[in-house]
Amino acid sequence: MGPRVPKLVAAFVAGIVVAAVFALAPTSLLVLAPILAPIVAPIPAHAQDQPHSCGGGGPQDTTPQLVSMSAGMASTPIQVAVTGAAGQIGYALVFRIASGQMFGPDQPIALRMLEIEPALKSLEGVAMELDDCAFPMLASMELTSNAEKAFEGANWALLVGAAPRKQGMERSDLLAVNGGIFGPQGKALAKTAAANIRILVVGNPCNTNAYIARLNAPEIAAERWFAMTRLDENRARSQLAQKAKVPVAAISNVGVWGNHSTTQYPDARNARIAGLPVFDVISDHGWLKGKFIETVQKRGAAVIEARGASSAASAANAVIDSVASLRTATPWGDWHSLAVVSHGEYSVPEGLQFGFPVRSDGEHWEVVPDLKHDDDGWDRIKKTTHELLQEQEMVKGLVPAQA
């Protein structure tokens, strides 16, 4: 690593200076906008999000002072539906939404929480605690076990609730049970959500649950559906930062390809540390090609082993990050991970809900084109594609025949 250190330090310092300029002078983004626009184009068109107050410097930026400096007070509440709101991710998530961490501190929130009947009492308790926080921007709460009601007028739907995998359950059983949830929820969204709805599916198996819901809601553009691979990206960024002994903010361009499962491919080949290729900075290439990938793939199980419960706060945090990645412009040259509908990019069959590196201009998104992979990378992408195709086959009966 010897001669690379000065380069690394210089690049990191330069990165901090650029970040500081962006953070301290939001107007510089406006000046740069015309220059950046062609770089992120062409981006598939889809309708705009509700006007919002968040004008920070990128997906990670939720700095309250900057947000309130950059926008006036919004008056119309944004309608945010959260399913499984009394579950452990739900419990970690709704307080952050209500406090303004997802949409900015000036954006009123109407929280629409869906639970199954037996969990409604527990949801009442969550609502009582939300009341007790006296969040200034929490305009209203709807508690219901009726999906159509929960999604009424929703601008965002965060589909967290899902049936857990029980002992002895095959993956196909889990898919069938969850298909029974996500098919009807797709239909309900198509019926009652706002025209500018965007949906993030978290409940597992999230890629295929998103696929099922999307195909049951042909009225909603496919580009409005997302499944969450951001927790995997965040896990990968932390692992790389710890290995390189640099702050996690120095890690960028981490894409997680494919399924949110143990076949996912966290891509260190295209990732960067302080702007430099990871393979130039971390000399332990054996670790990058092996242990790193395996650690990220199996991190969920490792958390369960240690905590006695699956990831909740980190998953809720990744939901906040995912929404921010779509609502704010991706810093120039960077990308984030989201599972989106494939249009055949990187030879991934059309229609799969596939984890890709994605960039956004705050309104529209696109899969980052022209990234290179070595043979191992392509093999891993093929493997995770194969798994998703198998899942697709297993849920054939849960989606309309024409699909």
Ligand code: NAX
């Ligand atoms: P919990 O079991 O704590 O909570 C799930 C909640 O969903 C429960 O309160 C349950 O009553 C509710 N629910 C079940 N069916 C419902 C339905 N039809 N409508 C509305 N609510 C319903 O699980 P939690 O730890 O919160 O995890 C939620 C989901 O996220 C799981 O499927 C989990 O596997 C998945 N995860 C996804 C991650 C990702 O990165 N995509 C990471 C974390 C997590 O593993």
